[in-house]
Amino acid sequence: MTRAGASSSAFVSARIIARPPKQRLSRCVRQTLALACAAIQLAVVLLSTTAAADQTLDAIRQRGTLIWGADQEGGGPFVYPQSDDPTRLTGFEVELAELIAAHIGVKAQFAQGQWDKLPDVMDRGDIDIVLNGYEWTPNRAQRYGTSIPYYIYELQLLGRVGDESLTSWEDLRNPLDGRPRKVSVLGGTAAQDYIEKEGEGKIELALFDGATDAMEATELGLSSIDANLQDLPVWTFYSEGFTRLRPIGSPVGRGYYVALTRKADTDLLKAVNEAILKALQDGSLHQILSRYRMWNETQMARGLETNASGGFVGSFISGADVGEKRVDGQESSFEQTSGWRVIWQRGGLLIDAAGMTVLLSVTAMPLAVLIGLAIALSRLYGPGWLRFPAACYVELVRGTPLVLQLYLIYFLLPKLLDTMLPGSGLTINAFTAAVMGLAINYSAYEAEIYRGGIQSIPKGQMEAAVSLGMSKALALRRVIVPQATRLVLPPMTNDFIALFKDTAVCSVITVVELSKMYYIQARSAGAIVELGLLTALLYMAMSYPLSLVTNRLEKNLSQERRS
Amino acid sequence: MIELTKIVKRYQEHEVLRGVSLTVDDGEVCVLLGPSGGGKSTLLRTINGLETFDSGKIRVGDVTLPATPGPERDKSLAIIRQRVGMVFQQFNLFPHRTVLQNVTEAPIHVLKQPRDVAVATARRLLERVGMLEKQDARPGSLSGGQQQRVAIARTLAMSPEAILFDEPTSALDPRTTAEVISVMTDLAAAGQRMIVVTHAMSFARTVAHQVHILHAGTIAESGPPLQIFEAPQTDITRSFLSEAAIA
Ligand SMILES: Nc1ncnc2c1ncn2[C@@H]1O[C@H](COP(=O)(O)OP(=O)(O)OP(=O)(O)O)[C@@H](O)[C@H]1O
Ligand SMILES: [Mg+2]
Numbered sequence: 001m002t003r004a005g006a007s008s009s010a011f012v013s014a015r016i017i018a019r020p021p022k023q024r025l026s027r028c029v030r031q032t033l034a035l036a037c038a039a040i041q042l043a044v045v046l047l048s049t050t051a052a053a054d055q056t057l058d059a060i061r062q063r064g065t066l067i068w069g070a071d072q073e074g075g076g077p078f079v080y081p082q083s084d085d086p087t088r089l090t091g092f093e094v095e096l097a098e099l100i101a102a103h104i105g106v107k108a109q110f111a112q113g114q115w116d117k118l119p120d121v122m123d124r125g126d127i128d129i130v131l132n133g134y135e136w137t138p139n140r141a142q143r144y145g146t147s148i149p150y151y152i153y154e155l156q157l158l159g160r161v162g163d164e165s166l167t168s169w170e171d172l173r174n175p176l177d178g179r180p181r182k183v184s185v186l187g188g189t190a191a192q193d194y195i196e197k198e199g200e201g202k203i204e205l206a207l208f209d210g211a212t213d214a215m216e217a218t219e220l221g222l223s224s225i226d227a228n229l230q231d232l233p234v235w236t237f238y239s240e241g242f243t244r245l246r247p248i249g250s251p252v253g254r255g256y257y258v259a260l261t262r263k264a265d266t267d268l269l270k271a272v273n274e275a276i277l278k279a280l281q282d283g284s285l286h287q288i289l290s291r292y293r294m295w296n297e298t299q300m301a302r303g304l305e306t307n308a309s310g311g312f313v314g315s316f317i318s319g320a321d322v323g324e325k326r327v328d329g330q331e332s333s334f335e336q337t338s339g340w341r342v343i344w345q346r347g348g349l350l351i352d353a354a355g356m357t358v359l360l361s362v363t364a365m366p367l368a369v370l371i372g373l374a375i376a377l378s379r380l381y382g383p384g385w386l387r388f389p390a391a392c393y394v395e396l397v398r399g400t401p402l403v404l405q406l407y408l409i410y411f412l413l414p415k416l417l418d419t420m421l422p423g424s425g426l427t428i429n430a431f432t433a434a435v436m437g438l439a440i441n442y443s444a445y446e447a448e449i450y451r452g453g454i455q456s457i458p459k460g461q462m463e464a465a466v467s468l469g470m471s472k473a474l475a476l477r478r479v480i481v482p483q484a485t486r487l488v489l490p491p492m493t494n495d496f497i498a499l500f501k502d503t504a505v506c507s508v509i510t511v512v513e514l515s516k517m518y519y520i521q522a523r524s525a526g527a528i529v530e531l532g533l534l535t536a537l538l539y540m541a542m543s544y545p546l547s548l549v550t551n552r553l554e555k556n557l558s559q560e561r562r563s
Numbered sequence: 564m565i566e567l568t569k570i571v572k573r574y575q576e577h578e579v580l581r582g583v584s585l586t587v588d589d590g591e592v593c594v595l596l597g598p599s600g601g602g603k604s605t606l607l608r609t610i611n612g613l614e615t616f617d618s619g620k621i622r623v624g625d626v627t628l629p630a631t632p633g634p635e636r637d638k639s640l641a642i643i644r645q646r647v648g649m650v651f652q653q654f655n656l657f658p659h660r661t662v663l664q665n666v667t668e669a670p671i672h673v674l675k676q677p678r679d680v681a682v683a684t685a686r687r688l689l690e691r692v693g694m695l696e697k698q699d700a701r702p703g704s705l706s707g708g709q710q711q712r713v714a715i716a717r718t719l720a721m722s723p724e725a726i727l728f729d730e731p732t733s734a735l736d737p738r739t740t741a742e743v744i745s746v747m748t749d750l751a752a753a754g755q756r757m758i759v760v761t762h763a764m765s766f767a768r769t770v771a772h773q774v775h776i777l778h779a780g781t782i783a784e785s786g787p788p789l790q791i792f793e794a795p796q797t798d799i800t801r802s803f804l805s806e807a808a809i810a
Binding site: 458460461463464465466467468469470471474478479482483486 | 611612613641644645648649651653655656657658659668669672673674714717718721
């Protein structure tokens, strides 16, 4: 289902990765990255200690909150900013989380995380459960505690209204004018698996990061996409927003949304199961699902539930429940807001998120410059044994992507700390990890800039300084580094601008900064253009003054050199 | 007293100094002459450790400078560099500091003088080299001759026992050369010991106590200026002087 984007490039949200024709480079990079992440994950698993086993439920009760993880960017009907008050969350999973929390006797506390990283965030211990349209798979069941299903989903094929060349699944398997038909899906979801399995290689895939992006691209026929295979609840929720799409055939590919817990937290899992089961039996789940138009016949097909003593409880719609369930309150579905209204409503949230972007940048950059200077000095003037590691540091950091570094720091470092210093209780929160990652990543570039700057100071300066009796360290501090700093200031300000934009990557480790907030708000409001422009404007407002500073510095420097 | 004994310096295969021995007494003005590439700069720079050397012995007062890098050499250098200053052909003033700050930099940060003491001394020295009006200027805005005079003041601020001059006027035009030579002449008259590499023959002739002709890494002839200029003993000196006269 909701598979959110690791969207580091800002505003083009419809990023299409077509295959099989030509494997695009970005795909290749992605795969490498995925592989690396998998390797890290494995390491994390291996390092995982089985301690703290059943104490989680006690800890939750003591804390008074059940921390549940989801990604708002996935949008409706799962978890999304409320349209009349975007500072508040709504969605059927929000209500479900509250229901589970209430059963345990605590309050539900939401934690934002990138969808595909949620299980890792849970492994890290930052959240107690994942509740975000995760499908049950045998692999997941092996790796995590998987609750009984809270929803039976199906996939709906969507075509364009009036497209007579595509009216059935059969049409989809037949090439049109010698060209295989193309279906958009969310990458890494059951929909993709389904097409790969059922398409018998005759259907082409276009992978997307966001559900609404996929629908939009299909509606517009971008990249000659013919159809979209969508989670049924997503379609029913958003159907008003996509009036040029129509369902084709009946839903296919049934599967189960389950809550995830850590494998060891069996008590917690039991409590989650009890809560869901109770909600099934007393009809409150029916009510929640109905509110989001998710209720359908398929939900009645259940009968797998057991009661506390392990007995079959039958279809969870008890006699009184069958028939039209009265829905208290309003039904919720996609409400598109646009124009000035959406800017007015959600602009404040974007500005707040821009504050996070600024905070990340202004904390990380000075650190990057300091580390960079230390590395540059080690390489140029350090003792022999230090020069090689310093050079390695630069190559290693420059040679690996920022998102991988962030991932390592956030997910692996705490495990390492825990293994090396057991019981120290040292943890790294997401903000610290983000600042560390950015600082380390940029330090390699700043080190090279500084090295160039220092090397371009005439040799005579160091000779004059040491001839006056200064030690090398003093000469560096008083004579060389101050001069080099003036030289490197313009390129470093440039890097600062780049870092501003790179903060967007931090959303992979749950930090919500400007571009993540944009994706969340734009998708839930369907205002890609308006909020996109506002977001661009905010980025500009932050980086343009820096550009001016760079120009100014460069001008001063060239004047100084001329005289 | 500065004493060099059989200094040998090689750049890979190329032997630049081939056993140079030289003594400079207290208060002595010593001038090194010789054709380009003869090793004058190299010799000067081995004395304050800007170059290492391969064998021989350098002694400054009671401190001996080991030939090769290491903590021993660093320790000796720290002392020698406070006793022996250097003035460069390209001045090498610190462009990011004012004239006054250039002069006070080392006294404050190396000798740990109180700032007001260092500033007072610096003003006196700038006065002495005729640069006090420019104390707040940046080196970049000064002429070459002015910069070199500031560089001399900067060196003097460390009260060195000896000053090494490496072609201090070669980058200057004749008028500003005269300014700098006059400052150096005043210093010599005040008893400042110095070793000067220069092409300014008049300075060698009138101010030097000892003149050494360095040719191809060896000293071809040493003596008071009267001997070197009026009665040269070797062909090398004679041919160097006649070439210098043409130039
Ligand atoms: N870093 C170096 N590497 C290799 N050879 C060098 C180096 N520095 C100087 N030399 C060589 O050593 C020799 C002596 O150079 P040096 O600069 O001491 O001569 P000089 O007498 O000062 O000449 P000039 O009057 O041109 O300044 C020259 O042949 C020069 O090419
Ligand atoms: Mg020379």
